[in-house]
Amino acid sequence: MFTEKNIQQIQNHGLSEAEIERQLAIFRNGILYANVVEPASVNNGIEVFSEKEQQRLANLFEAEKDNLELLKFVPASGAATRMFKFLHQFLENFKPENDAIDVFLQKEENKNLKIFFDSMSNFAFSTLVKGKLEEKYPDLENFEKGKRYYLFIQEMLEETGLNFNNTPKGLVPFHKYGENYVTAFGEQLYEAAFYAATYDTANLHFTVSEGHEKKFKKRFDEVKHIVEEKTEVRFKISYSFQKKETDTVAVTPENDLFLDEKGDLLFRPSGHGALLENLNDVDADIIFIKNIDNVVSENYVETVAYQKKVLAGKLISLQKKIFRFIEKLNAENPSEELLNEIESFISEALNIKNIPIGKDKLLKVLERPIRICGVVENTGAPGGGPFLIKDKNGNLSYQIVEMSQIDSNNPQQKQLVEKATHFNPVDLICGVRNYKGEKFNLLKFSDPDAGFISKKSYHGKSIKALELPGLWNGAMANWNTVFVEVPLITFNPVKTVNDLLNEVHQPK
Structure with a gap:
């Protein structure tokens, strides 16, 4: 055999x-x-x-x-990949140069995305991601909101950024205490x-x-x-x-x-x-x-x-x-x-x-x-x-x-x-x-x-x-x-x- x-x-x-x-x-x-x-x-x-x-x-x-x-x-x-499933879909489906973010987030299938973006500052990793983005893009605040959101998720998930997609779930920042996570x-x-x-x-x-x-x-x-x-x-x-x-x-x-x-x-x-x-x-x-x-x-x-x-x-x-x-x-x-x-x-x-x-x-x-x-x-x-x-x-x-x-x-x-x-x-x-x-x-x-x-x-x-x-x-x-x-x-x-x-x- x-x-x-x-x-x-x-x-x-x-x-x-x-x-x-x-x-x-x-x-x-x-x-x-x-x-x-x-x-x-x-x-x-x-x-x-x-x-x-x-x-x-x-x-x-x-x-x-x-x-x-x-x-x-x-x-x-376990890897953290499945935690971010709807964020991956956002990177695949949203085109910053063509799509209006506010219209995109009003769609029923994107309600979890809207919750995420409306609550971004409450996530323990937000300051970390934002700090990395500002190093790369000093004029970040001047970007269109849709592009800022897109870059934020990219920085979170992809290998060129914090690479949460390939991070063990146990090592993703969960809770924020003051300036620390x-x-x-x-x-x-x-x-x-x-x-x-x-x-x-x-x-x-x-x-x-x-x-x-x-x-x-x-x-x-x-x-x-x-x-x-x-x-x-x-x-x-x-x-x-x-x-x-x-x-x-x-x-x-x-x-x-x-x-x-x-x-x-x-x-x-x-x-x-x-x-x-x-x-x-x-x-x-x-x-x-x-x-x-x-x-x-x-x-x-x-x-x-x-x-x-x-x-x-x-x-x-x-x-x-x-x-x-x-x-x-x-x-x-x-x-x-x-x-x-x-x-x-x-x-x-x-x-x-x-x-x-x-x-x-x-x-x-x-x-x-x-x-x-x-x-x-x-x-x-x-x-x-x-x-x-x-x-x-x-x-x-x-x-x-x-x-x-x-x-x-x-x-x-x-x-x-x-x-x-x-x-x-x-x-x-x-x-x-x-x-x-x-x-x-x-x-x-x-x-x-x-x-x-x-x-x-x-x-x-x-x-x-x-x-x-x-x-x-x-x-x-x-x-x-x-x-x-x-x-x-x-x-x-x-x-x-x-x-x-x-x-x-x-x-x-």
Whole structure:
């Protein structure tokens, strides 16, 4: 099946022929859609804590945290390109020499552009862009407004300017404090000081694109003194890249190996599910997972941090009970009373529907990584959410499911999805060590069947790509999972540049 050249390529990627054959079989056989039984809802898979209970859990975390190793894990490899989609369209469609800017902005399809230009001074990068433009064009203020706007966007996005188009999203200026700006990377550091620090040290791990590591390190050197002086916390930062051996091979629409013009195989990154390898390589008692762009300005950090403490307290509380049950099961011939108690705990506290019978099977359920997932009320944002799922063996479990995993052509499944009350903001608190303090091998708790196949193009040719089970859905499918409702204030992603105009991104 493979030429000598292809075999060499496969080996250079850290892969085997058997692995490529396995991927080809997935393309040919397809991936089963998730079988949604019902959306999770309050008191039906999602817990809601009273203010008193929140305070108890936050206090528990505060009391325990100095005895724990804490780590904040931040997926940060995304480029900022998609943030600026409508600005790219402006550069393509607006002709400064021919078009009147005021007329152009009145068109319905340009309403986001109008919002952007009307609010330019409120963006953290405005002063930076304007300063660069004035260096290049000393008489800038004499230019027609349309030309000024056009040059502003060019300076922002293109390689001849600040090159935001090829900048990691984490390093785009997000918030403005006086004359200074702070990136999402900087806000992640500041926030970590409020809940992920022990003995005045916060450990953070960022997954970045290999070509961007130097940029992150440079930015840290620039802000290290400021943020450490402000928080009285030292920061230890590590980085990792998506591993080549997690890449998947592309195929033609007919599911044959796709070969480029040189006869080479085409390998593609396999989505954020590949980061399971990176997560498996780090170790701590508690790992906080949060996307790079989900940050707030300083005014709101303590509110967000408090919710993290609540979730971490819930994790600690659950772990204590689970570890105690495991020790009892390992130490004695368990009584019927103990087995019944554990079965009730698994059903009520872990929301597991198909409760196994017998000591060994109960141990197997308890001896898993644990994650507490904050979920927010549905706002119509695109993305996954918490659902009760039935697997191919008929087992029921609560999972985070992406929309790409659901058959939108199935009216019943579509109807269930439309009833969803909550959304996954990627707000995870993870316990990855067992009752002996040993790190779990997280790769053993993934569901390899939970990936998905997508249609892409390469140099104008149609191809199919395979994505691994997503980090917070299929990759964690066999973890013990608890969903907890958290306030909307904790979910503030920046999907488009205009999101930076929202109140939480505008420091007071």
